[in-house]
Every structure is written in structure tokens, then in C-alpha cells.
Amino acid sequence: MAETPKLQTHIEMKHVQPPHPRFSAELTAEELLREQRIPFPFFRPLSQRKENTWVISLFVILHLIAFAATMIVNDCWGNSHAQCALKQLGRFSFQPLSENPLLGPSSSALDTVGALRLRYLVKDHQLWRIFTSPCLHAGVFHLLVNIISVVFVGLHMEQEFGPLRTGVIYILSAFTGSSVAVLFVQDRSSVASSGALFGLLGAMISGLIWNWKFYTKKLAAIMVLLTILTLNAILGLMPYVNNFSNIGGFISGFLAGFVLLFKPQVGLGYPAKGGIFDYNVKRPLKLKQKFDKPVLRSVSLVIFTLIFAGVVVAVVEGVNVNRYCSWCRYIDCVPIKWWSCSDKTVTCETMINLEQLTLTCSNNGNFRVLPFTNISQGRIHDLCDLICS
Structure with a gap:
């Protein structure tokens, strides 16, 4: 009885090389910017x-x-x-x-x-x-x-x-x-x-x-x-x-x-x-020179x-x-309630009476009565600026 020939399968394995990556120098200007x-x-x-x-x-x-x-x-x-x-x-x-x-x-x-x-x-x-x-x-x-x-x-x-x-x-x-x-x-x-x-x-x-x-x-x-x-x-x-x-x-x-x-x-x-x-x-792209x-x-x-x-x-x-x-x-500066935008130097007259201090603006005549007299010179200037505003 004749032997049946065996089927032989031959598989050829080929190593596929990945595409060679391009360096940044090989990219066009538009590709560089897009990257x-x-x-x-x-x-x-x-x-x-x-x-x-x-x-x-x-x-x-x-x-x-x-x-x-x-x-x-x-x-x-x-x-x-x-x-x-x-x-x-x-x-x-x-x-x-x-x-x-x-x-x-x-x-x-x-x-x-x-x-x-x-x-x-x-x-x-x-x-x-x-x-x-x-x-x-x-x-x-x-x-x-x-x-x-x-x-x-x-x-x-x-x-x-x-x-x-x-x-x-x-x-x-x-x-x-x-x-x-x-x-x-x-x-x-x-x-x-x-x-x-x-x-x-x-x-x-x-x-x-x-x-x-x-x-x-x-x-x-x-x-x-x-x-x-x-x-x-x-x-x-x-x-x-x-x-x-x-x-x-x-x-x-x-x-x-x-x-x-x-x-x-x-x-x-x-x-x-x-x-x-x-x-x-x-x-990373080195484009400083470009x-x-x-x-x-x-x-x-x-x-x-x-x-x-x-x-x-x-x-x-x-x-x-x-x-x-x-x-x-x-x-x-915009002239508002607290701010007159004036560049003029303001002065105030002070008057002490019965433990009260009265400040009167020399520019516009506005005044303010304070229920105390022990006040610093700097604070007097602050109040004077406020009264004369």
C-alpha cells in the first residue's frame, strides 16, 4: 500500500524594519511648527x-x-x-x-x-x-x-x-x-x-x-x-x-x-x-537659532x-x-467723594475749646469738630486732607 505523502507547510518569517524616524532637521518648517x-x-x-x-x-x-x-x-x-x-x-x-x-x-x-x-x-x-x-x-x-x-x-x-x-x-x-x-x-x-x-x-x-x-x-x-x-x-x-x-x-x-x-x-x-x-x-526641538x-x-x-x-x-x-x-x-485720579484730584497744598486752622478740637479748611471753609485734643500732627494732616477734599 502506497504511503500518502505528508503535507508540508513552509512559513517564511521576515523581519519588517520600522520606518526610520526623521530628525527635526529633516522636517519642513511647517512640520516643525506643527510639532x-x-x-x-x-x-x-x-x-x-x-x-x-x-x-x-x-x-x-x-x-x-x-x-x-x-x-x-x-x-x-x-x-x-x-x-x-x-x-x-x-x-x-x-x-x-x-x-x-x-x-x-x-x-x-x-x-x-x-x-x-x-x-x-x-x-x-x-x-x-x-x-x-x-x-x-x-x-x-x-x-x-x-x-x-x-x-x-x-x-x-x-x-x-x-x-x-x-x-x-x-x-x-x-x-x-x-x-x-x-x-x-x-x-x-x-x-x-x-x-x-x-x-x-x-x-x-x-x-x-x-x-x-x-x-x-x-x-x-x-x-x-x-x-x-x-x-x-x-x-x-x-x-x-x-x-x-x-x-x-x-x-x-x-x-x-x-x-x-x-x-x-x-x-x-x-x-x-x-x-x-x-x-x-x-x-524637544532646538529652534532658537531659527x-x-x-x-x-x-x-x-x-x-x-x-x-x-x-x-x-x-x-x-x-x-x-x-x-x-x-x-x-x-x-x-478721577474726582470722587473721597478724592478731589487737586494738586494744591491744603492747610487747616485748629482751635481747641472745652476738650474739643475744631479743624477748619483754609481753602473751602469746611470744618470738623473732634471730641478730643490729643492728636498727632500727622493725623491732623490726614483729617485736613479729608475736610478740604
Whole structure:
């Protein structure tokens, strides 16, 4: 009987080579941008970046300490004879809303801790106030809005561009803003703490312009920046808040941003989801040489240097721009119940009678009777400003 031939099956195994990956140098320009496009920093969760945010945290702590020290010096309970808002806070209670609508200290307390004021800068040449006024706030409302804005903008900026560049822009904007404020200062107390915030906002705008092709959600980012700018600019019209420092800080930050924020720290391995918007960065790309603009950076550095030097010289020479611009004061002030926007020095006549002190404004004849006589000279100036408003 013949044997049935066995069926043999031959399977040939071939090793399929995976497609050779292209390096970034082999990608076209459009593919490079598509690979690297990321959302603007505001739309990325902070937890997805590993860098520390110690610079902004340090500035926030310093502002809180400065405000606490201001309220200790203010001592409304003692200096204002318990005529305070939120009396339950004792020494930390605030001046009456009729005197400070931002829930904060008195004008004399701000003068003591280093606020800007014409009589101290021009007559007494206390230029050290340029360095102290950026640390001061006019009240709780001003402090909260300023710190919340600084934290929101600053933390994202620090994680996007690093603590060194963020810290340099913050400090330069703070001092440039206070120096510009000195050129427009009037004989009323004002603080310049918002100048640094406006510097960060200006730097974020220049960073957005500089790296326009890298970012998605650009219109949303612009709307966020404009909202923060508008809110703080309106706050700058309130008593004791200097809006000229905001303008100076913004210009400083905008120019410094073109100099320092030449490339975001991209390519650090973001997950595809998790933030407000989805995004994806597939590989680190070294495009600094391709997208850097040395001419623009050099021009911005020259302009910033000239502006900064010019402001410093004008401050040292005692230039007062208000003499040449009568309407400029309305950039910093809107006449309201608590604020007359007048640049005239006010004086009051005092009269003591039967344990009562009567203050009468020499400018408009308004007067106020106080049921006590033991009052400091600084407090008399505060009440005089209020009566003459």
C-alpha cells in the first residue's frame, strides 16, 4: 500500500524594519511648527511643570509682610481714637471708608513707611522712596487684586521662561514704574506696587508676540491679559494708587520681554490632556537659532536703556511733568467723594475749646469738630486732607 505523502507547510518569517524616524532637521518648517505648537501658559496647569516658582512666591511674601508692617504703623485704634472700620481687629483695624475706600491705612501711615509724595521728594529729597513705594499697597482691596494678578501671571511666566528672567523683569518694572511715578507725583500719598504687575503683563504680551507661531489659543490669551490690565488700570484711579507707575512698569516689561523672553521652555514632555485645552509636544526641538531675532532684541534693549536713563536723570534733576501737562493728573485720579484730584497744598486752622478740637479748611471753609485734643500732627494732616477734599 502506497504511503500518502505528508503535507508540508513552509512559513517564511521576515523581519519588517520600522520606518526610520526623521530628525527635526529633516522636517519642513511647517512640520516643525506643527510639532511644537503649545497653548499659551495661562491655559496649562501649573502642576505639569516641575520648575520651582520661588521668585514670585518670595515677592508675594514680601508684599504681605510690608502690608502687615504698614497696618502696625497705622494703628487706627490708637491714632484715630477707635474711629475705624472693622474695630474688632484692634491695632489692625482700617481707616474709615470715608477716608480710605480700599480698606487700608491712613495717608500719614503710608508717608511714614515710604509712599511717594511731592513734599518729601522735592523739598526733602527723599529719593529712597522710589525703592520703598513698590512694596506698599493702599488697602486690602488693592492688595488682594494685585497679589492674585501677580500669582496668576507670574507663576505661569516663571514656569514658562524661568525664575531668573521673571525676577529681572519684575524688579526692573517695579523700579522703572516708581521712577516714572515720581515725575508726575503730587502732594498726596501714593504707592507704586502695581508697576511690577504691569511689567509682567507687558512682558507676557511681548513674549506672545515674540513666539506668536509657537502658541495656540492666542486670542483667548490676549483677552485674559486685557482683562487683567483693565481691572488694575481702573483700580489705579482710586485713592493712594499711582497709575503712572503702572504705565512705566508696563513699558519697561514690554521692552524687557523682547530682550529676555526670546524662547519659551518647550519640549519638556507635556501629557496630551489635562489642562483647560488639550495639547501635545512630541519631541524637544532646538529652534532658537531659527526663530531668534537678534536685531529686534538689540533695538528693544537700546530703547529700554535710553528710557530708563532718561527717567533716572529727570528724577535726579527734579523734573515735574505736571507743570507742562495740566490734564495728566486725570490719568491717575478721577474726582470722587473721597478724592478731589487737586494738586494744591491744603492747610487747616485748629482751635481747641472745652476738650474739643475744631479743624477748619483754609481753602473751602469746611470744618470738623473732634471730641478730643490729643492728636498727632500727622493725623491732623490726614483729617485736613479729608475736610478740604
